[in-house]
Amino acid sequence: MSARPPSSVSYRAFLFDMDGTLLNSIAAAERIWTRWALRHGVEVASFLPTIHGVRAIDTIARQHLPGVDALAEAEQITREEIEDVEGVVPVPGAAAFLNSLPPLQWAIVTSAPMALALRRMEAAGIPRPAVMVTAEDVSDGKPNPACYRLAAERLQVAPQDCLVFEDAEAGIKAGEAAGADVRVVTATHTHPVATPHPLIKDYRELGVEVDEAGRMRLNPTL
The missing domain is CATH 3.40.50.1000 (HAD superfamily/HAD-like)
Structure with missing residues (x-):
C-alpha cells in the first residue's frame, strides 16, 4: 500500500x-445493466455504482434474487455488452x-x-x-x-x-x-x-x- x-x-x-x-x-455498461435491473425489479440508482470493477456473475450473485441463474444472466449480459460498444x-x-x-x-x-x-x-x-x-x-x-x-x-x-x-x-x-x-x-x-x-x-x-x-x-x- x-x-x-x-x-x-x-x-x-x-x-x-x-x-x-x-x-x-461506462455509458454502454450502464445502458445494459439498467435494463437488467429494471427487468428484475432492482433499484437502479443504488445498483449501478456496484457494477464497476467486478465480474458480471459476482454482481448478479450479490443481489440474491430468487430463481435467478447468475451464470446464465451473466452470459446474457456479456452478449449484450459485446453487441453494444457505442461510446x-x-x-x-x-x-x-x-x-x-x-x-x-x-x-x-x-x-x-x-x-x-x-x-x-x-x-x-x-x-x-x-x-x-x-x-x-x-x-x-x-x-x-x-x-x-x-x-x-x-x-x-x-x-x-x-x-x-x-x-x-x-x-x-x-x-x-x-x-x-x-x-x-x-x-x-x-x-x-x-x-x-x-x-x-x-x-x-x-x-x-x-x-x-x-x-x-x-x-x-x-
Whole structure:
C-alpha cells in the first residue's frame, strides 16, 4: 500500500485494469445493466455504482434474487455488452503510453470475459498485450488478488515488483492484497477519490524510462 512518488521506484512490470483505467465503457455498461435491473425489479440508482470493477456473475450473485441463474444472466449480459460498444472510448493518452512500454512487461487484468475485453479494446484503440487475465482465468474475481498474482506469474515477475493501475475499489483492494504498488486512475471518476495511493487523471502527462536492467520508472513528461 505504498504511496511512493513515481520517480522513486522502478518496476519489472505494469499491470492494468481495463474498464475505467484504459478505456471508458461506462455509458454502454450502464445502458445494459439498467435494463437488467429494471427487468428484475432492482433499484437502479443504488445498483449501478456496484457494477464497476467486478465480474458480471459476482454482481448478479450479490443481489440474491430468487430463481435467478447468475451464470446464465451473466452470459446474457456479456452478449449484450459485446453487441453494444457505442461510446466506448480510450482514457486520454492510454494507447500511446501502452505502445511506449516494453511489450513483454505489461499485462491487462480485467473482470470482463475475454471476448468482451477484446471487443472493447478494439473499439477504443487499445493495443492487445502478450498477457491478459480475464474473467475466465480465475474462480474468484476482484477484490480477490488471484488475478493480479496470475498476471505477475505469467510475466515471470513477483507481484511485489509490479505497479497496478486501477480505478475501482475492488481492483485497488486486489492490487493491494497481491502485494503490488497501486496507482489510481481518475479519468472516469466524478467525485474526489479517497485513497492513500498516488493519483493520475490520465496518461497524457505520463512517460516511462527503462534502465539498463530493464526496470521501468514512471516519469511525468512535463
